[in-house]
Amino acid sequence: MAYSEKLIDHYENPRNIGSLDKSAEDVGTGLVGAPACGDVMKLQIKVGADGLIEDAKFKTFGCGSAIASSSLVTEWVKGKTIDEAETIKNTDIARHLALPPVKIHCSVLAEDAIKAAIADYRAKATKKDETREAAE
Amino acid sequence: MDHFARLGLPAALDLDAAALDRAYFAAQRQWHPDRFVARPPEERARASTEAAALNDAYRVLKDPIARAVYLAGLQGVEMPSDGKTIDDPDLLMEAMEAREALHEAASPEAVDALAARSRDDMTAALAGLGTLFLRGDRAAIRKTLLRLRYLDKFAEEARGRRTNLQREKA
Numbered sequence: 001m002a003y004s005e006k007l008i009d010h011y012e013n014p015r016n017i018g019s020l021d022k023s024a025e026d027v028g029t030g031l032v033g034a035p036a037c038g039d040v041m042k043l044q045i046k047v048g049a050d051g052l053i054e055d056a057k058f059k060t061f062g063c064g065s066a067i068a069s070s071s072l073v074t075e076w077v078k079g080k081t082i083d084e085a086e087t088i089k090n091t092d093i094a095r096h097l098a099l100p101p102v103k104i105h106c107s108v109l110a111e112d113a114i115k116a117a118i119a120d121y122r123a124k125a126t127k128k129d130e131t132r133e134a135a136e
Numbered sequence: 137m138d139h140f141a142r143l144g145l146p147a148a149l150d151l152d153a154a155a156l157d158r159a160y161f162a163a164q165r166q167w168h169p170d171r172f173v174a175r176p177p178e179e180r181a182r183a184s185t186e187a188a189a190l191n192d193a194y195r196v197l198k199d200p201i202a203r204a205v206y207l208a209g210l211q212g213v214e215m216p217s218d219g220k221t222i223d224d225p226d227l228l229m230e231a232m233e234a235r236e237a238l239h240e241a242a243s244p245e246a247v248d249a250l251a252a253r254s255r256d257d258m259t260a261a262l263a264g265l266g267t268l269f270l271r272g273d274r275a276a277i278r279k280t281l282l283r284l285r286y287l288d289k290f291a292e293e294a295r296g297r298r299t300n301l302q303r304e305k306a
Contacts, residue, residue, distance in 0.1 A: 038289025
């Protein structure tokens with residue numbers, strides 16, 4: 001099976017590997033897994049005061065396609081608003097990396113990871129607002 | 137016909153490995169293609185279908201985790217299919233931390249220690265399944281089976297990591 005150059009590049013030189021402070025208010029963390037293949041993926045975003053994603057990190061234990069998919073997503077979301085980031089579809093990831101059909105599920109994992117990170121960030125922001133209102 | 141019935145065994149989590157082997161080899165002899173060479177095509181086709189179904193049954197029942205997943209399926213516990221994701225935080229956190237520790241393990245001995253701990257977890261999880269099945273606690277069965285999938289994957293990764301470390305050492 002021949003993999004695309006973009007895929008190999010993201011696999012061999014993954015962008016944004018690492019972790020952000022999970023407990024920070026401006027960080028959203030998504031942790032998802034694909035039990036069928038035993039993959040586990042963590043994707044985190046840090047949202048600036050201007051509402052733009054200023055940093056993104058990932059840590060993925062899985063196959064090359066899962067690593068490349070999460071690496072690509074961290075690259076794509078930087079500089080976007082969370083609403084924009086939320087529109088990323090697994091089909092966009094799969095197309096960009098030219099994932100073979102048997103590896104499409106890796107792009108699904110990456111889409112679910114960014115969605116989960118956004119949901120976590122939103123939940124934190126809502127809680128912060130409520131706390132602030134309660135204090136006022 | 138389910139895999140247990142096909143081999144004439146009780147549908148149970150704990151199977152006697154010797155009894156499973158005996159049942160399989162006896163059934164396999166009965167449907168062996170050699171015995172159907174001179175038979176009409178439809179009988180030959182039937183025999184080869186039966187032999188294939190027996191192989192499937194044996195493969196699934198022989199492996200404790202595959203057997204537990206299969207038995208759970210018979211009792212209506214649905215496992216996520218290929219390409220479906222899960223977001224259970226405890227389970228994934230445990231899997232993530234284990235894989236990180238394995239990634240950082242710098243010697244075959246360190247890998248062995250992690251693998252041994254994971255094997256103990258696996259044994260304990262399998263042992264605990266019996267009670268969950270008796271209680272019919274589907275949610276807990278599902279969670280335990282998912283955890284076992286990750287522990288099994290960890291064992292596989294640990295073997296790979298160990299081989300690499302030994303090669304580096306040599």
